[in-house]
Amino acid sequence: MGIGRTWTPDDISYLEDNWGAVSIKHIAKKLGRTVNAVKLKSQRIGLGDPTLHYEGITISQLMKALDKSYSSVYVWIRKYGMPVKEKLFAQAMRVKVISYDDFWKWAEQHKELLNFAKMEQGILGPEPEWAKVKRSADQLRSQKTWQSVAWSEAEDQQLRQLVKLSGMTYPRLAAHFNRTEASIKRRLYDLNIKFRPERLNNHIKYTAEETEQLVSMARQGYGYETIARKLGKSALGVRGKLERMGFDFKRREFKKAVGE
Missing domain, CATH: 1.10.10 (Arc Repressor Mutant, subunit A)
Structure with a gap:
């Protein structure tokens, strides 16, 4: 089936455009060639690993990018609905993958699970603005x-x-x-030191501007220590304020609408 047949410019163009996007088996069928012929041609024109040409990322690559174990990512898939798919890159190469677009849509809804402090910017494709803000917040939270x-x-x-x-x-x-x-x-x-620092008056009401900034920074992932320094408040006071406002520290969101 197609052995020894000359590759036309259209054949090569189709191979390059679809390498990693569809399975090698599908490409072979479309071009009327064997799977081995397609693999050989891809090597000769330097296409490399098809999984690296997919508009997304394999679960193995995602684990390395986020410095997470398979068990952690498996929980994200089973418990938190990460939309992974199984993709057949070759006859015996079925791999779990997720497109960049699907990952970022899912990540925005599960920010509390992710720590971007050590994740290289751009490694998961173009980043939304919220991810850049969260990286900054995570980096501050990681400086412990x-x-x-x-x-x-x-x-x-x-x-x-x-x-x-x-x-x-x-x-x-x-x-x-x-x-x-x-x-x-x-x-x-x-140290059994009897002296205690002067306490800030945490009963002073927050201004509308301070409350807005508190809500914004909390949602973006900043720790209450950082928020406190920004607002000139005590960290314990900030934490207490967020608790009274119904803030979920694990999910980084308010249990009821605030400031909408």
Whole structure:
């Protein structure tokens, strides 16, 4: 079937246009050639792996891009409805894939499952604007060096001195030591330091502008520590405000309409 037949410019053009978009078997049938003949021609003109020419990504490639295990992605498929499909690239090469368009539509509805901090920009095709914002938020949320770095003696000594200063607050101490307010609170307790920072008045009502920014940043994925610094509030106060507004910290969304 078509063995030794010369490839016309139209044949080659069809092969190049459809390589990775449809199965090799389909291409062979369309051109009246054998599967082996199509594979050989693709190698000669440098088309490479057909899965890399698909307008989307295989699940294996997605795992590497997002630094996730197969079990994690499997949960996304089974529990959260990630719209993957099985695609036949060759006679015995059936692979789970997802188109870029389908991935981004699904991802927008499941932002809480994804962390773009380490994901290379553009690796999953053109990104929507919300993904760029979330990457920035995830990168800030990932900068948690305070969780893994032990307090030094010099830092302990500084903490003992700074906590006694007039006007010293938890947010100011957190910013100085690049740690969370909760971390500062724990360290004061661990060192048996009786002095406590001055507390911000969290009962001061938020302005309409502050509430709008709070809602926007929370939805975009920013942590309450970052939001607090932006608004000049305490992190614990921001968290309390979001809880009272019905914010779901896992899904990064409000349980009822806010500011619509």
